[in-house]
Amino acid sequence: MAEKAKEPTPGWVWLFTGAVLGAFIMFLIGLSEVRKYPEGTNITASRATVAENPARNTSPKFTFYDMLRETKVSVPSASTAQERAVPVIANDMEYIVQVASFRKQSDADQVRAKLILLNLNATVEPARVRNGERWYRVLVGPFDSRSMVSSARSTLLANNHEALILKRSKY
Numbered sequence: 001m002a003e004k005a006k007e008p009t010p011g012w013v014w015l016f017t018g019a020v021l022g023a024f025i026m027f028l029i030g031l032s033e034v035r036k037y038p039e040g041t042n043i044t045a046s047r048a049t050v051a052e053n054p055a056r057n058t059s060p061k062f063t064f065y066d067m068l069r070e071t072k073v074s075v076p077s078a079s080t081a082q083e084r085a086v087p088v089i090a091n092d093m094e095y096i097v098q099v100a101s102f103r104k105q106s107d108a109d110q111v112r113a114k115l116i117l118l119n120l121n122a123t124v125e126p127a128r129v130r131n132g133e134r135w136y137r138v139l140v141g142p143f144d145s146r147s148m149v150s151s152a153r154s155t156l157l158a159n160n161h162e163a164l165i166l167k168r169s170k171y
Contacts, residue, residue, distance in 0.1 A: 095149045096141040098164040099156060101127075108136035111161075115140060118155055142170075 099115065099122070102108040108124045115122035115138065125137045140156070140163075143149045153163045 092170050093167055094142040094144060094170045095146065096139050096143070096166045096168065097149060097152055097156065098137055098139055098166055099161050100138045102136050102138070103133070105136045108138050111138045114159075115156075115161075118159060120152060120155065139166075 100108070100111050102111075105124065105126075112122045112124050120140045122138060122140050125139055127135050127137050129135055140152055141149070143152065149165055153165065156163045
């Protein structure tokens with residue numbers, strides 16, 4: 001008859017055995033490193049010599065408050081800060097994001113409706129191309145800053161729409 005196969009010992013048993021064996025070895029090493037005093041050594045006498053020495057004044061000396069009183073801090077006047085201010089440049093450019101372009105206005109209107117549901121300001125703008133054909137662009141915007149464009153572009157990309165950023169004059 002065939003013999004029954006032995007089940008292997010679980011891993012946690014080996015881990016526990018190794019940990020106990022390692023702890024025992026470390027205990028033995030620690031015992032071998034303990035200092036052995038000669039028989040005539042009086043341990044209490046060495047403690048007494050420490051007590052006889054007066055303790056030094058180890059309290060910290062804080063000089064921060066003295067230094068603070070002596071130090072002067074110069075603060076620039078308000079007029080200096082105003083002189084350094086960067087003049088604000090009037091921004092006469094705006095950003096528009098082109099999402100798609102279609103030959104049929106109905107296709108453009110369908111995409112525009114989807115973009116409006118995404119809370120984007122979408123419009124359809126007709127455009128003539130070189131050969132005189134009329135195309136309908138789906139645009140989102142206008143935006144005054146690149147950060148607003150970036151936010152709209154992220155929303156478009158998250159909803160599987162490509163985005164082409166256009167920059168044009170406001171006037």
